Amino acid sequence: MPRLLRALRTRLASARRAGSRLFERALGIDTAGIVELAQLDAEGFEREGYEGSGWLDLRRMLRPGEVKPDDVFLDLGSGKGRVLMLAARYPFARVIGVELSERLNAIARRNLEAGRRRRRCKQVELITSDVLDYEIPDDATVVYMYNPFRGATFQVVIAKLIASVDRRPRTVRLIYLNPKEHDRLKATGRFRLERKAGRLRLRRSEAARSYIRLYALEAR
Ligand SMILES: C[S@@+](CC[C@H](N)C(=O)[O-])C[C@H]1O[C@@H](n2cnc3c(N)ncnc32)[C@H](O)[C@@H]1O
Known part of the structure; x- marks a missing residue:
């Protein structure tokens, strides 16, 4: 690529990053930036660090009117809570975030408090846990992941999700941003791709995160 x-x-x-920090400061929130897990003493095999989803990503996969009052939203690897803030604007019965780092969860708590007035969902729960120690609730119907973990960790979580759906039959919509483990999902034979979208990107290195997909998982 030419140097210019x-x-x-x-x-x-960098202008975009600075702009988004200013925008967030004006709103009294902090979801921008990249945080490596080493900075949080939380690095580990197959774990990915923090970066917030785009503000429009959830809206592109889940339109208003597609959420019923008994739907439950679960963000696995919820970081600073950007997606939880957005999900809480839909009429979900509950919105749950599971995050490895208590430091990120503390920031998420403050963000959710700052955005409280715009919420339609009254019950938002933040859980600090490794996803491997977390049991997927049998009422979760929309699961969100922004490439939070890879490999065997991903596989265990997906097996737990399938077990939950077979135990309590329902349709789960899985929204997966930067779907690096798409092949593992496909190999289960249980996830049907329903929607996908590309994303605008400024840098070639962002190409991988420029896809977002919605899959449906039904009970057997
Ligand atoms: C790319 S960020 C996504 C944040 C948020 N979901 C969003 O879209 O704005 C991924 C998050 O997953 C968390 N994470 C990584 N491995 C995890 C694990 N094993 N259990 C729970 N959270 C994990 C990281 O700490 C990080 O905050």
């Missing part, structure tokens, strides 16, 4: 174009892209990306 590369420099322009870098400038645009």
